[in-house]
Amino acid sequence: MRKVDVVGVAVLGVGRAGMVHARNFAEHVPEARLAGVYDADRERVDAVASELGTKGYYNIEDLLQDASIDAVVVAAPTFAHKDLVVAAAAAKKAILCEKPLALTPDEAEAMQEAVTAAGVPFVMGFMRRYDENFRRAKEIIARGDIGRPLIIKSTGKGPGLPSRWAWDVKKSNGVLGEVNSHDFDSVHWLMEAEYAWVFARGKNLRSEELKEEFPDFYDNALVMFEMTNGCLGMIDGSCPSEYGYDARIEIQGSEGVLFIGDIARHGLTVCTRSKGVAKDVVDSWRSLFRDAYLKEDRHLVECLVKGVQPQTTLQDGRRALKVVRAANQSIITGKVVSI
Amino acid sequence: MRKVDVVGVAVLGVGRAGMVHARNFAEHVPEARLAGVYDADRERVDAVASELGTKGYYNIEDLLQDASIDAVVVAAPTFAHKDLVVAAAAAKKAILCEKPLALTPDEAEAMQEAVTAAGVPFVMGFMRRYDENFRRAKEIIARGDIGRPLIIKSTGKGPGLPSRWAWDVKKSNGVLGEVNSHDFDSVHWLMEAEYAWVFARGKNLRSEELKEEFPDFYDNALVMFEMTNGCLGMIDGSCPSEYGYDARIEIQGSEGVLFIGDIARHGLTVCTRSKGVAKDVVDSWRSLFRDAYLKEDRHLVECLVKGVQPQTTLQDGRRALKVVRAANQSIITGKVVSI
Amino acid sequence: MRKVDVVGVAVLGVGRAGMVHARNFAEHVPEARLAGVYDADRERVDAVASELGTKGYYNIEDLLQDASIDAVVVAAPTFAHKDLVVAAAAAKKAILCEKPLALTPDEAEAMQEAVTAAGVPFVMGFMRRYDENFRRAKEIIARGDIGRPLIIKSTGKGPGLPSRWAWDVKKSNGVLGEVNSHDFDSVHWLMEAEYAWVFARGKNLRSEELKEEFPDFYDNALVMFEMTNGCLGMIDGSCPSEYGYDARIEIQGSEGVLFIGDIARHGLTVCTRSKGVAKDVVDSWRSLFRDAYLKEDRHLVECLVKGVQPQTTLQDGRRALKVVRAANQSIITGKVVSI
């Protein structure tokens, strides 16, 4: 047994995404340790601190004063992102912020200012960019294997109704914000282009019980858009999707077509009379992007320790936010929205 | 050897689609024989008549006066459909008309009147409805396996630039008419609903050389729409697509998701270091829908001989035409078009 | 309506395979008609004759005297093949004989003599050779895409216990004869080589109730072999297989590997929480090889009318019989059997 130096990372908000990061830093990142967790829910703090053998914090100020904490992951609900990021920046902590960045451009602006002023590393939580298949896809496109991209279609669906606070689209930016921010970012990243305009429709097709109280709520959405490189594109989102998690992209190029992702888990096929030839569906972003989250978390440490530039930036988060809000505006007005 | 009675079928227009029908009646439909071919190109008439051992006609009147011809397949360019169908109806021939039905609502109206007046069977050439996978998909949806349909996406792409006459979108209805009529019909048929509105964009992304003379020409198009059952949907078309023929539909339901079609041919996989794990791409609608065309052609005979009602009607052709034109109008105006 | 000349074909034995041929000639082969059916079961004769609108025969002599019958398909149980083929040859009918050819080398010898003496066309019912995927596979191998073949593995499984008469392996040659004759033939055809030796094991793993009366019966078998071109190979058979019909071949070459066939039906995928990502299993050789049977049946007519040489010969049937019997001998003796 020997002693080695490791970075201390705290996780702010230990819901589903927060727990992915917390477990990574507790068990899978050799160069770091989980140094603390904070959540608005005190029972949750106690349970997680106990389970993962780390320190639990009931208020964020105490946590940020802990000098053994070098970095924080912001995984609280979106409406809490701005305050947490601004406070963490002020405390000179390196920051990984889950998507979506924020609810409004004003919040995003405040976060940008705080981070810039503090000079701390900021990693935007677009984990798909760290996924091996997404990276290989970007290489294949850049290499010209499918020629010039002409049409891109991105599908993002997940099981489970969003949290209650997210049902009010005016506050939360809705499913397009909470789920499809990833699609908006991936399309930009793969195309290496900006959005020119969007046209979107969202409908509440499955959640009858929310219609009265949340008339704007939609559980299914289609977004059409054009990129500045001339590409046309489409994003469809569906949440909850009963069958599992679904993240696929299809890119029509002038010389071929590229498909990223598969709805089925890989490596096992069972054939029986009653079920036919069946593979398990991808059940969660947690399993599909497990390695990507780990790489993202290690990238945070790398940015902090080695001073490398973040691969996913606050600016990336702002771009996605802008397009999401434009799409929501299109849903409300029924018109094309320029960006 | 014995003699059996068979129906005489002539094919009007023996280009690519016409040849599929001509070969079917010459070689694959036991209850019929190929009784003649007509084409505006006289050399083509001679070549095909010789190849398939049938009678060639240089003008349509002669053909329609041949009493041994019981039915005709109209497979000429779209702009010729109306005159051919009206003449064939007047001559009391049963009719199978290739898609798209016509170029304008007026033409379609005239065709409807002629067919109704003549009382002849009319089969609209939406062969996908005769395809086994499309039929099974419709059954699966009707059975409720994927719950209530929420979002439908249909992809229709084909290799080969359209014929010159089709470059002028005002005359031809463009790629959406010539290629994606199938998608518009399939979506309607699978959803058992009508179109409420469409929003579309078409762009000339690959055919630089056509831009000056045909400024409206588009080789790639995206169409978003809503159905009267509340479903949202999307159609993407690309023609020419370099890699092959691509007809796929994805239907998101409240309980699951259904995929029709595959870009790869079935049944053979070759793995080598240089090509990886590869299947042949579906190269043509001729191979993908071979059985569907044969069933469609036999259905024509069945309608004629047994008096059964056509499964694909002139009205189906009119519906698709209406939506295609609305989508083209949306491309031109940049606005949502109600239907 | 016109009259055209068609060949008269009778089907001898209208069980499962016989009905495939009978329906083909009744409905799908333009150049032929179903001219009669015979079966040892008189009720079956009446039912099929009525269903397919053809003449039923209670004894074979009457059928063979019908001059309007030009060809016969022998699809009776294997033990009846020899007598039927010899009689049909004597009556100068063209013959398509279902696999396996016969039960013993002596029977096969007698059939060969009768056919040779009569000079009638004889098509051996190895329908896989007429299947598009098998043909493309043979071309790919011949073209050298996977280099020199090194190892070949062929899987042949089918649902449904064999008929009672087939339970006595000494009489029937067992599952290897009734089911895996196809595999033995395909391997020979694809490799373009003969069998050098076989080593086989068969076990009754599922049919406890047959063990006492039929101690030799096996429902699962593995056969290892070497070809004269140096290739090693393996065939596995399982009948009944509960889940469906399964015919796949895998060929390891010096430069790559080739897979023929797939356990799943093509073109539709349904994803739901309860079943995962599922395709229908191939349920029967009737659906998988529908086109192959049709081509085989048309080939019979072609051999008769145009005098082309059969692509699958009586000699092919004898070769497969020889290897099947050697494999059964290996199962009994536990030893390698040279061929």
Next chain:
Amino acid sequence: MRKVDVVGVAVLGVGRAGMVHARNFAEHVPEARLAGVYDADRERVDAVASELGTKGYYNIEDLLQDASIDAVVVAAPTFAHKDLVVAAAAAKKAILCEKPLALTPDEAEAMQEAVTAAGVPFVMGFMRRYDENFRRAKEIIARGDIGRPLIIKSTGKGPGLPSRWAWDVKKSNGVLGEVNSHDFDSVHWLMEAEYAWVFARGKNLRSEELKEEFPDFYDNALVMFEMTNGCLGMIDGSCPSEYGYDARIEIQGSEGVLFIGDIARHGLTVCTRSKGVAKDVVDSWRSLFRDAYLKEDRHLVECLVKGVQPQTTLQDGRRALKVVRAANQSIITGKVVSI
């Protein structure tokens, strides 16, 4: 930054497999650190020590005297396993030994005695047992989803000619030992049964240049066997296989069939005219079993620190060795070998 206690692990033999372990302990196992490397090749020692920032040892005795080294991974050529394991055990180091365990039963016996005497944890390097798909497959079988296993087929192929020392089968146990040890272990583990007999053939089909000097060398092998639970089975091995790494298992059960593994990498499909619909082939066991190796390495630490029982044991290694040698004996004698 804080200091945490970590286990010191040294890797003995830093060829291909050794480097997988070395990198894991250097970069991916939070609870351990790479504490040293040894190799018979001194230049290799220097290069790896430099690259991974660890201590290099030219002789094994020095390494084993280093008290900061708590465990060793034995990844040297098979002929060196016995001496290294015996020495490491004597030095009270925990041991992970790569497959195959040893060359002879005598060596295995000596290793067993040394490990038992020392009382150190010993993890046998059958990493497939730590792979998620293999584990899920075992659960699916145990749950009865495919009924009772009847036939099992395991394919193990890899690119790259084995090292020169392995060309003499008498010394190395050949490809069956070096490559297919994994298959022999997986079959035993999944079936939960022992081998009753084996029958095998191996042929030199690709390595003409080795025939004179190494007449026993085979690059392709087929093994047939029966398990004590009545199952029949087959293993095919091919090395080098030009196209990539191939590890697949197919299990025919009384109620269904299960497939483990896929020759293609998951998650990306590219379709172009020249290559068709293509996925990358799995290029190496390093990528396919990356997670499995990591879990195996963490399991070693867990056995050492927490005292849990190894999931893969020296006894597992001995069983595989026994069957491999029986199969080689069958290749030489041409006869079935009982076990």
